[in-house]
Amino acid sequence: xxxxxxxxxxxxxxxxxxxxxxxxxxxxxxxxxxxxxxxxxxxxxxxxxxxxxxxxxxxxxxxxxxxxxxxxxxxxxxxxxxxxxxxxxxxxxxxxxxxxxxxxxxxxxxxxxxxxxxxxxxxxxxxxxxxxxxxxxxxxxxxxxxxxxxxxxxxxxxxxxxxxxxxxxxxxxxxxxxxxxxxxxxxxxxxxxxxxxxxxxxxxxxxxxxxxxxxxxxxxxxxxxxxxxxxxxxxxxxxxxxxxxxxxxxxxxxxxxxxxxxxxxxxxxxxxxxxxxxxxxxxxxxxxxxxxxxxxxxxxxxxxxxxxxxxxxxxxxxxxxxxxxxxxxxxxxxxxxxxxxxxxxxxxxxxxxxxxxxxxxxxxxxxxxx
Amino acid sequence: xxxxxxxxxxxxxxxxxxxxxxxxxxxxxxxxxxxxxxxxxxxxxxxxxxxxxxxxxxxxxxxxxxxxxxxxxxxxxxxxxxxxxxxxxxxxxxxxxxxxxxxxxxxxxxxxxxxxxxxxxxxxxxxxxxxxxxxxxxxxxxxxxxxxxxxxxxxxxxxxxxxxxxxxxxxxxxxxxxxxxxxxxxxxxxxxxxxxxxxxxxxxxxxxxxxxxxxxxxxxxxxxxxxxxxxxxxxxxxxxxxxxxxxxxxxxxxxxxxxxxxxxxxxxxxxxxxxxxxxxxxxxxxxxxxxxxxxxxxxxxxxxxxxxxxxxxxxxxxxxxxxxxxxxxxxxxxxxxxxxxxxxxxxxxxxxxxxxxxxxxxxxxxxxxxxxxxxxxxxxxxxxxxxxxxxxxxxxxxxxxxxxxxxxxxxxxxxxxxxxxxxxxxxxxxxxxxxxxxxxxxxxxxxxxxxxxxxxxxxxxxxxxxxxxxxxxxxxxxxxxxxxxxxxxxxxxxxxxxxxxxxxxxxxxxxxxxxxxxxxxxxxxxx
Numbered sequence: 001x002x003x004x005x006x007x008x009x010x011x012x013x014x015x016x017x018x019x020x021x022x023x024x025x026x027x028x029x030x031x032x033x034x035x036x037x038x039x040x041x042x043x044x045x046x047x048x049x050x051x052x053x054x055x056x057x058x059x060x061x062x063x064x065x066x067x068x069x070x071x072x073x074x075x076x077x078x079x080x081x082x083x084x085x086x087x088x089x090x091x092x093x094x095x096x097x098x099x100x101x102x103x104x105x106x107x108x109x110x111x112x113x114x115x116x117x118x119x120x121x122x123x124x125x126x127x128x129x130x131x132x133x134x135x136x137x138x139x140x141x142x143x144x145x146x147x148x149x150x151x152x153x154x155x156x157x158x159x160x161x162x163x164x165x166x167x168x169x170x171x172x173x174x175x176x177x178x179x180x181x182x183x184x185x186x187x188x189x190x191x192x193x194x195x196x197x198x199x200x201x202x203x204x205x206x207x208x209x210x211x212x213x214x215x216x217x218x219x220x221x222x223x224x225x226x227x228x229x230x231x232x233x234x235x236x237x238x239x240x241x242x243x244x245x246x247x248x249x250x251x252x253x254x255x256x257x258x259x260x261x262x263x264x265x266x267x268x269x270x271x272x273x274x275x276x277x278x279x280x281x282x283x284x285x286x287x288x289x290x291x292x293x294x295x296x297x298x299x300x301x302x303x304x305x306x307x308x309x310x311x312x313x314x315x316x317x318x319x320x321x322x323x324x325x326x327x328x329x330x331x332x333x334x335x336x337x338x339x340x341x342x343x344x345x346x347x348x349x350x351x352x353x354x355x356x357x358x359x360x361x362x363x364x365x366x367x368x369x370x
Numbered sequence: 371x372x373x374x375x376x377x378x379x380x381x382x383x384x385x386x387x388x389x390x391x392x393x394x395x396x397x398x399x400x401x402x403x404x405x406x407x408x409x410x411x412x413x414x415x416x417x418x419x420x421x422x423x424x425x426x427x428x429x430x431x432x433x434x435x436x437x438x439x440x441x442x443x444x445x446x447x448x449x450x451x452x453x454x455x456x457x458x459x460x461x462x463x464x465x466x467x468x469x470x471x472x473x474x475x476x477x478x479x480x481x482x483x484x485x486x487x488x489x490x491x492x493x494x495x496x497x498x499x500x501x502x503x504x505x506x507x508x509x510x511x512x513x514x515x516x517x518x519x520x521x522x523x524x525x526x527x528x529x530x531x532x533x534x535x536x537x538x539x540x541x542x543x544x545x546x547x548x549x550x551x552x553x554x555x556x557x558x559x560x561x562x563x564x565x566x567x568x569x570x571x572x573x574x575x576x577x578x579x580x581x582x583x584x585x586x587x588x589x590x591x592x593x594x595x596x597x598x599x600x601x602x603x604x605x606x607x608x609x610x611x612x613x614x615x616x617x618x619x620x621x622x623x624x625x626x627x628x629x630x631x632x633x634x635x636x637x638x639x640x641x642x643x644x645x646x647x648x649x650x651x652x653x654x655x656x657x658x659x660x661x662x663x664x665x666x667x668x669x670x671x672x673x674x675x676x677x678x679x680x681x682x683x684x685x686x687x688x689x690x691x692x693x694x695x696x697x698x699x700x701x702x703x704x705x706x707x708x709x710x711x712x713x714x715x716x717x718x719x720x721x722x723x724x725x726x727x728x729x730x731x732x733x734x735x736x737x738x739x740x741x742x743x744x745x746x747x748x749x750x751x752x753x754x755x756x757x758x759x760x761x762x763x764x765x766x767x768x769x770x771x772x773x774x775x776x777x778x779x780x781x782x783x784x785x786x787x788x789x790x791x792x793x794x795x796x797x798x799x800x801x802x803x804x805x806x807x808x809x810x811x812x813x814x815x816x817x818x819x820x821x822x823x824x825x826x827x828x829x830x831x832x833x834x835x836x837x838x839x840x841x842x843x844x845x846x847x848x849x850x851x852x853x854x855x856x857x858x859x860x861x862x863x864x865x866x867x868x869x870x871x872x873x874x875x876x877x878x879x880x881x882x883x884x885x886x887x888x889x890x891x892x893x894x895x896x897x
Contacts, residue, residue: 022830024818042747049737056708057730062712064726068718069648075715079650089698096694099744109601111683127723153432153824161431163828181680186519187613189678189753193819198749200679202614203518204607216642224753225820226512228519229438233823263753296439298506299525325608328523344695 030192030216035196037106045099048184051094077223091101113210116178124181124315125330127230127287131169134180136205137252141335142167143283144233151233151291163220166283168237172246173213176250180209184330186228192221192238200225213240228328230287237287264338264362270346275361277347280340285348288328300328304352313349314359322345333369338362385887394489397481398887399466400784405488406463411853413455413495414770418846425808428835431827441825442510443502450531453631454538455495457765460773461634462487462545466781469549471885472567474558474894480550487544494537494601494688494887501527512823514624517605521597528598532591539584546580547574559648560876560896563761564658567876568651572637575665577734579626579633582669586623590616614679621672629668632732632764633661635772636703639725641876642779644705646722647714648873653706658698660706667696676772677748686745688802693743704733719871720794724775727767727802734762738813753823756816762809766845771801774852779857779874782870786884787863793855800848807841 002169008038029039053154067073082229119134132139135258142165149155151162158164183201191198194217199209213219238245289295293304303309308316320341323331342362349356379856386392387403396402427436434458436444466484470477475598478484503509506525507514512655520528524817531702546863553566553574566574593616596602603609651657651740674693677686707729742751784790816822820831827835877896881889 023814023833024830025814027817028819038747038750041744042750045741045747048667049740052735055739056704059712060708060726062728063708066713066718067647067714069715073713075649077648077649077709078715079652081512085656085702086711092701096697099740100691100694103690103744103746107683107686107690110746110749111686120876128422131487150434153434157431157829159829161829162826187516187521191821193750198678198752202607202679204611204613207678221819222821222824224704226442226516226823228441228510228523231442232438232593243801246630250604277409281614298504299439302713311421332684348650366401 002189030194031213031217031219032195032211033214034106034193036108037109038054039195041102041106044102044255048095048099066349088209097152097352110209113176113178113208115176116210117175118175118177119180120169120171120188120248121180122169122201123184124190124227125184125188125229125335126328127223128236128284128335129169129188129234129236130189131337133250135254136250137257138200138250139334140167140253140321142169142237144235145325146233148282148286161232161235162221163222163235165237166236166272170219170239170241170246170249171213172243173216173240176210176212177245178208178210181209185328187225188223188227189225189226190221190236192219192236193239195221198224213238216240216242260337264366266362268339268361270340270350270357270359272347273343276339277345278351279341280336280344281347281351284332285344291350293354293364294317303348304354306354309348309354310356313360316345317341317360317365318351321365321368336368338365341365371833382590383419389838390701397477397484397485398511398570399470399478399481400656400885400887402478402484402488403404403463403466403468406491407460409488409491410456410458410460410463410773411581411856412806413451413459413854415849417451417568420444420451421844422842426450427825428787429839430836431829431832433826436825437478437506438825439510442512442823443508444616445628445823446509446515447498447502447722451495451512452765453627454535455491456768457631457773458542459491459843461544461573461576461631461769462549464569464638464773464776464780465545465549465634467784468878469570469573471554471881471889472876473556473561473760474877474890474896475551475552475567476888476893478548479556483544483701484548487541490537490541494534494541494545497530497537499712500536501530504530512621515594515853516620517597517613518607521594521605524598529595529691534710535591536588539588539606542580546577546584547840549577550581552590553577557894558890558896561877564655567637568640568654568657568661569634569637572633572640572661575661576633577631578667579630579668580808583626583630586619589618589629590623593619610794614676617679621675622669625672625675626665626668628761628764630665631769632772633664635728635769636661636777638772639707639728640777642721642725642775643710643741645779645871645873645875646717646719646725647711648716649710651706651710652712653702656702657706658767660702663699666700667692668786671696673726674743674745674748677745678752679878690691690743690745694740697740697743700736704736717872719778720789720798721775721779723795723798723802724778727798728771728775731763731767731771731805735768738763753821754816754823755812755820756823759809759812759816762812767805768803771805772799777856779871782866783858783878783883783885785860785863786866786882787859789855789859789863790868793858794852795846797851797855799852800824801845803847808838808845810839811838811841811842 027039027042051307058314062088121132124128129142145166146165150157181199181201183203188201195211197211199207219238223234288300289303295302320331323329342360342365345360349358423436504527509531511520593604597604598675603611605613607704640651671693673689778794815831815834820827868883869879
């Protein structure tokens with residue numbers, strides 16, 4: 001007993017250290033009507049649970065304190081009462097009905113995706129999200145942008161460590177946006193707490209959910225379904241912007257697309273390609289094939305010294321573009337631009353002593369893509 | 371002929387065989403119970419070590435000790451080992467020891483089957499654990515092994531995992547058949563069904579759950595095997611299959627499985643609380659009916675694990691309502707325990723301490739379960755640390771505490787010695803504090819947005835993760851006290867009386883401590 005008191009006291013002494021830190025203990029109210037409704041429902045159920053706990057534990061601790069043998073308590077001999085049993089079955093049932101009514105209402109509201117003004121298809125794949133705007137010619141992939149050095153504790157971690165991406169999903173505020181979820185490989189789950197949207201992305205299925213964000217801002221979330229080695233590393237960032245800013249962003253996207261097409265026409269040197277390819281490799285390929293190109297024996301093949309990397313260049317391009325069925329190797333045809341694909345293949349053929357000296361031009365990839 | 375007579379004489383009162391063959395060939399329910407219990411304790415430490423590896427990695431953000439690939443293997447193996455290696459065998463061990471003694475039977479109904487049920491287990495776990503050393507690593511798809519992560523994208527060791535699960539299933543089903551046959555056929559004269567101790571009742575119901583659920587598990591892993599090696603497409607969308615089908619079949623097994631892991635615990639608590647309250651259990655009949663209702667409901671709630679897979683609204687509502695309904699019979703049980711304590715004459719030896727904390731902490735786990743049942747809000751809770759907190763509250767201070775309560779409660783009967791009470795109480799308090807420091811902050815982490823099964827996390831989750839890891843190490847290492855206390859109790863200690871505890875009632879307390887190798891060779895008469 002002395003030991004326990006000592007432990008509690010010392011814990012108390014250290015507590016000021018913790019006060020400054022981030023101790024979020026409850027759900028966020030979020031940024032949509034649905035998220036508010038969920039929050040209220042959550043609090044309602046929570047308070048009911050606390051009330052039940054207080055009553056049950058109250059009686060229990062009363063007995064623990066008052067009805068101890070050491071205080072001379074004698075055991076009373078009651079042990080059966082149908083009335084009481086019926087009562088404490090019916091009363092909880094009625095409490096459940098009280099909970100079920102608002103829960104059903106909220107659920108029905110969540111299940112109404114009608115009159116959406118913008119439709120976005122969200123495709124999960126190991127370990128990134130692809131966003132396709134069905135009404136606009138916008139299609140991009142959103143990758144984790146936290147550097148490997150931060151993960152390996154070599155440099156200081158940024159504020160949004162593991163919750164930052166290279167390209168966020170941009171949506172307009174006060175518009176009903178409908179999301180369509182699917183997956184390329186395993187099951188993922190797209191969750192942004194502030195939007196109160198969590199929906200599984202399942203291969204072969206299309207699920208739907210919707211949101212209507214009321215406050216502009218940046219909202220962050222993560223994949224919530226175990227999807228392999230990179231499960232912790234596929235965050236979601238949603239940037240909700242006022243209508244005008246959103247339209248401006250749409251314009252920028254098409255301008256950027258044109259610029260990329262011009263870039264693909266340009267004549268690239270070997271050095272330019274490998275330099276750009278290394279960046280693409282570290283972002284896209286290194287989770288499986290490792291930054292050293294050595295892969296993970298038994299799971300992901302090594303690229304270093306691989307016959308494919310030094311042999312037939314068309315076979316190499318084919319596997320990167322079209323993937324390999326039945327393995328974790330995805331088809332990158334639509335995931336990466338021609339420039340990125342050409343660069344990363346060139347890099348793989350020249351890195352880690354693969355020194356083939358081969359160069360793949362973006363125009364070559366574009367031909368293959370068609 | 372003279373020699374033949376002699377063998378018959380020797381047979382009259384033979385004790386245990388000597389050496390290793392006693393344990394290999396034994397058909398004695400007490401020996402097999404002991405084997406189960408030691409095996410489960412070993413697995414508890416193996417699975418616990420994996421849990422500590424997980425908590426060590428999660429002590430701080432960033433990757434330090436366990437890289438993501440190994441991390442996923444640790445979470446998967448921790449879950450599988452704790453469920454199939456620690457909790458289930460422990461309950462079967464307790465049933466082996468106690469059910470025949472409680473119903474007045476000389477042994478289990480099928481002693482040889484009993485031997486086989488146990489000896490499958492070590493081999494199944496050798497196969498399962500050997501995957502850790504295979505190329506590509508151990509299963510890394512979570513203990514729920516959702517396809518296609520566990521089929522198309524699985525490491526090669528998945529085939530060994532499937533084989534091990536099949537063996538575990540066979541062992542469990544045989545064990546369950548044995549328990550049902552014992553309870554239904556070998557009760558002493560006068561021991562009517564409504565006189566059965568609640569531990570026996572809850573185990574009878576659990577055994578039926580096992581027989582219904584384990585073949586479904588066998589089915590789902592066989593479908594996986596077919597997909598992986600024989601070109602079928604049960605769960606492969608590209609071949610016209612359905613990944614969600616996997617989840618339906620899996621949870622149709624796994625939800626009853628949850629109750630398989632808690633109902634015998636309810637039984638143990640229902641034995642201990644009346645004993646240390648020196649008062650009969652309140653509402654015996656309603657306890658039996660509540661257990662039956664829970665068992666029935668456990669088969670029609672499975673999709674509450676799948677609220678975010680895109681079920682139609684009607685499905686969501688059905689599974690929400692049925693799940694909420696489970697809290698009614700569960701509540702009845704809790705109220706009955708509290709009513710048993712009310713106006714009793716209470717003492718707090720170690721078994722009672724574990725039992726009382728079971729009621730408190732299991733209720734907390736039950737209440738968070740009720741929150742999770744509310745489908746619209748489950749969209750926020752699902753697959754976060756809130757769920758991890760919830761099921762650890764029902765499994766650690768729930769199932770595990772009930773097992774420990776049972777062990778402390780019956781250990782003097784088994785060994786004939788009292789365990790060290792001071793050490794037992796120290797073990798309890800350290801476990802109680804450790805468990806709460808470990809798992810309570812996980813509620814906060816989940817609500818703040820931390821997904822489960824991630825090997826690394828954002829900075830705002832750092833503080834509570836650190837607290838949780840500290841708690842895990844306190845809890846983990848205090849279990850060594852338990853091991854020490856049990857070993858010391860077997861080796862010696864104050865002699866236990868036949869009744870052991872002042873308030874103990876029942877057949878098992880009417881025989882000597884330790885009981886003879888064969889009890890009730892003549893059936894006792896129960897009035």
